[in-house]
Amino acid sequence: MPTNWTLDPDRCFDPDVTQRFLARELYQTVKDLPIVSPHGHVDPALLADPEARFGSPVDLLITPDHYIFRMLYSQGIKLEELGIPPQDGAPVETDHRRIWQRFADYFYLFRGTPSGLWLADELVNVFGVEEKLTSTSAQRVYEHLEARLKQPDFSPRELFARFNIEVLCTTDPATSRLETHRALRKQGWEGKVRPTFRPDAVTDLSAPGWQENIRLLGEVGGEEIGSYKKFVRTLEERRAFFNLMGATATDQAVLVPYTDTLEPNEVEAVFQRALRGGATQEDTHRFNAHMLMEMARMSLDDRLVMQIHAGAFRNHNEPFYRRFGRDMGADIPIVTDFTRNLLPLLNKYGNDPRLTLILFTLDESTYARELAPLAGHYPALKLGPPWWFHDSVNGMIRYLDQVSETAGLYNLAGFNDDTRAFCSIPARHDVWRRVTCNWLAGRLARGLIDEEGAHEMALDCAVRLAKHAYRLP
Amino acid sequence: MPTNWTLDPDRCFDPDVTQRFLARELYQTVKDLPIVSPHGHVDPALLADPEARFGSPVDLLITPDHYIFRMLYSQGIKLEELGIPPQDGAPVETDHRRIWQRFADYFYLFRGTPSGLWLADELVNVFGVEEKLTSTSAQRVYEHLEARLKQPDFSPRELFARFNIEVLCTTDPATSRLETHRALRKQGWEGKVRPTFRPDAVTDLSAPGWQENIRLLGEVGGEEIGSYKKFVRTLEERRAFFNLMGATATDQAVLVPYTDTLEPNEVEAVFQRALRGGATQEDTHRFNAHMLMEMARMSLDDRLVMQIHAGAFRNHNEPFYRRFGRDMGADIPIVTDFTRNLLPLLNKYGNDPRLTLILFTLDESTYARELAPLAGHYPALKLGPPWWFHDSVNGMIRYLDQVSETAGLYNLAGFNDDTRAFCSIPARHDVWRRVTCNWLAGRLARGLIDEEGAHEMALDCAVRLAKHAYRLP
């Protein structure tokens, strides 16, 4: 007997009647606003090719989503059993129906998790699944999804329209020629999909294949990069090109947000050592710190918004990394110090309101201790939304509770979905809108803000803060 | 005029009517389940001797409980006034009625604390006290307790049955011959009380009397320990013996959970230095890290569940330690880094689902930042419940809120009472059951889990997660 799958229309709202009533009212005013997605990892090729499709339900929902398979892996399920191929060529499950069955058998693992919440929303509201995913219903749900995914109105482009996405920013390496973005613009999609300049592969000396990346950068830039000076000039040119192609922002991921300025001869010497493959750990540490400074300087020139994502210890699980590669759910956060690490950068550029620097953390203890006080003082700083593990109902509440009193709402950068899972975008924005409306309803019910304030703040959270912070038209 | 002492039947539940109604319903399904206590410090001798008794109310509730007397001490009351003898032989209060009076006079200090909650539950529900403990009622309550403690149905064994304890795991040094456990099993108590292998006194080079402990270990093992190799073999044999005697787990307390592997000749050299009393601080640091690795390796062989309790700075108060000894309420937590310290161990053993490693922390900032992401990825990892200072209503809520979204519920290890205060066991499990049911009711009322999920999760929290994590039959 199929269980009818209905989602609570009041999900994420506090049960208290007063707060819930106010939350509903606020939510009504924002739930249908267009989606502004200023930072994420959707592959633009999905949208550039009108014929692109999502593949099977497993291709769509399981194999590309490390939020999903890390949880299954943590419970002893091998990635091979989920159809994810190790780099050693070991055999892997290829029957998508069996993979789906396994997923359904373990779907209880996602109880109370953000992945569980997004998936339910996606299955019910995007794909019209009507019975709850269980071991018993697994094959019927699979068939339902498979049928939907073949329909013309379930192409990425059709869903883009249906999702009411006003703008979607992708993440693109500094060496990208942005062919797909170019194609999209030619097709008249101008402004809807924007690239973001991500230079980590060339600005971080510890990036795998850095020398090759520099070679590639030279190739794309039209001239070999034999000096730091040339390197910086090429970066500036690439940024100008991204800017021209619609980018409004850059993005850098760093383990430690250490910033420092090297003297011209020092930085040139380090760069030369790195080109020859002889950079020391100290070189890497100082060069990376210097490049954060340089990127801030360039942002002051070209007005691209600067983003720093700090504190993820990448590929913590080395044997796993060697077998499956990067971005497979094995990155673990560490303690992060912003107050001292950002001192040089903020002293040099933080007082200039023409710069916008958006900070992201995985260390929530920095919210109230460092980030809110920093953003509540420096004109250049804004705080990014709760990131990654903290992009969740409780994560959002902790963020709002801990940053808003000191930073205020207007030093925040709104919401990012930060996802490569295109079909989860509406669910992710919806959770943010629900949680912010409920949180504002709580403030209002406690007499801490007034009705006018609550309504304005709901609109700010849903759309306006993000557009403003990312300088989106 | 005696005040009638009644406990709120809805204690620990949110006041919101919807959530409270759901919390009550969930709690009804778990409140009478047997108690599974997989980690604690009850002296098994209490249960091995059918004639064992608890002594006076002061012997039961005050002198052995550092949760109680640390609070009184913090307010300027001397331990001597509570009947706790210093090691310098200074005079000490011996009149238990006067000690009890002093305790009652200061009972207000425990308002809103977990000790206050447990004590009230214990006095009312275990001992049938009917008037609130105050300065005025103190002597009457004392007499009531004294009378009860003399009754045959208030022996440890009778209470064990009345408390409905399915299994109780004790903590036993590696050098223990487990005589009491042997006696218990002979008496037909098989399986109800299980030992736990606690090797700190021999695996931690900084343990007081380490050399003597090693001598003792050799004695128990039947052969002198003159080499690291012999040491490891003896440990393995002791584990096998504990296993045979019903143990399913080991437990180690470390200041810093640093892990590392020493080369065979290195570790032998360090061990020899330590035997001669010449180990350096660096030796200790590295040897202890090596022993965590070794214990994980052994757990993979013999399948004993491994526990690490990290981050307590033991005996912070040195003059107090010299006067009163260890475990007297003067241990203070420190910042703990799991991400980097556990890297070697997790890289070597963390991907093997046959290992279960349960982590405990006193640094709550690691919940969402490190522990939940680690447990949400590594198959071998599970998170222990809120520990020690955090085994409290708010501590549990913070734990559930901060770990459950990223780790899910199924990477948690259920509840531990971790107590030596036998009569507080039901109260401690009851608080956990109430708080988890209320927390689940809150998730349900917010539409974040469904009814079926909430019911399953309530049972999981109460009993099933603990049995599963600790491999209890």
Add this chain to the structure above:
Amino acid sequence: MPTNWTLDPDRCFDPDVTQRFLARELYQTVKDLPIVSPHGHVDPALLADPEARFGSPVDLLITPDHYIFRMLYSQGIKLEELGIPPQDGAPVETDHRRIWQRFADYFYLFRGTPSGLWLADELVNVFGVEEKLTSTSAQRVYEHLEARLKQPDFSPRELFARFNIEVLCTTDPATSRLETHRALRKQGWEGKVRPTFRPDAVTDLSAPGWQENIRLLGEVGGEEIGSYKKFVRTLEERRAFFNLMGATATDQAVLVPYTDTLEPNEVEAVFQRALRGGATQEDTHRFNAHMLMEMARMSLDDRLVMQIHAGAFRNHNEPFYRRFGRDMGADIPIVTDFTRNLLPLLNKYGNDPRLTLILFTLDESTYARELAPLAGHYPALKLGPPWWFHDSVNGMIRYLDQVSETAGLYNLAGFNDDTRAFCSIPARHDVWRRVTCNWLAGRLARGLIDEEGAHEMALDCAVRLAKHAYRLP
């Protein structure tokens, strides 16, 4: 059309009907109690001169309040536009009506912040403003305030009486002759305004102008300070003088609460180097640690309560500091370790209940991890209230939730307003009283404390804990 500005009489209370009802009841019992302000920064000259006035609305509310202008600055508004003069003599806005207009235009930035809450309370309840501050109402509100500020009953002294301040402690440098306090006592204000001994300028070797400060200290002490021994004796004499003038406490601000004892010859050598301007960074670090020990020793002698405010990285923004000076909203918190840093001090003096040492932190992760366990053990320790960025509705809830279970209520030091903004004092105490009553109502509604306990604890929070901790009569 003017908007009528009314504040929610139930502000800060949870919306749940049960909790709100109980919160109201508790609040009724404390809301009109006299204000006890044991730590703050009001200039005593305001009260010493019967003719003193507050100046314009801008002089009162904007230019002296770094909570206000840091937020405006963070949004790109120059301090010069707010009438705050840089030290380089650049031109500055002098038209207070235009400054006020600018402030009103940006008043929305304070939505949901403590500054917003205090300001609303101050404008409505102290100054009787009836329309909400907006761009449109700005000039009318300005005129209203200007008129009020000229009325005789809006002098500082009249407001002191109207605010029902029982005692107000100021913060005074060690070199102060306390002329104003002397004048106040002469005028019959004895006991109402008390000085606090703040020796940072002479005990912290890194204090700007340390040598000059020492010269000044010698001058005030009546004898040149040429040796550490003389320095200590002078400090002791100054403390005795402050004590005589009504002080009951001292206060020190430190970046890191490191404590250590230097040998007499060592400390003398460091002091001599410092006098000659040759102290190293290591000297400063160790001397400052030594001075915390010395201050504790002196407190044991003269019974002045010792306060330590730790963890503010002062003047983080160097170019801003050079232009505008100190205490301008550019201090940023850092991670703080109390467990290890305070070890020497607590081992030497922490067991003596005659000492009271009150700790303040800006690193909330220390609440449950370090501070509550420390205060729940050491007789000498008490925890100061949520400080600075954490003196807010959510900050207070986090504090109460995180410290009360382990430290209990009776190891806390009640509330400090810590403000130089005299007219905000009632609003600040009112927020604390509302939040504590609501929090206690929540404990009561959950059956975690009883009615009698809740009532006592409400009185304790409002007044009694502060008076007890600061030894105020």
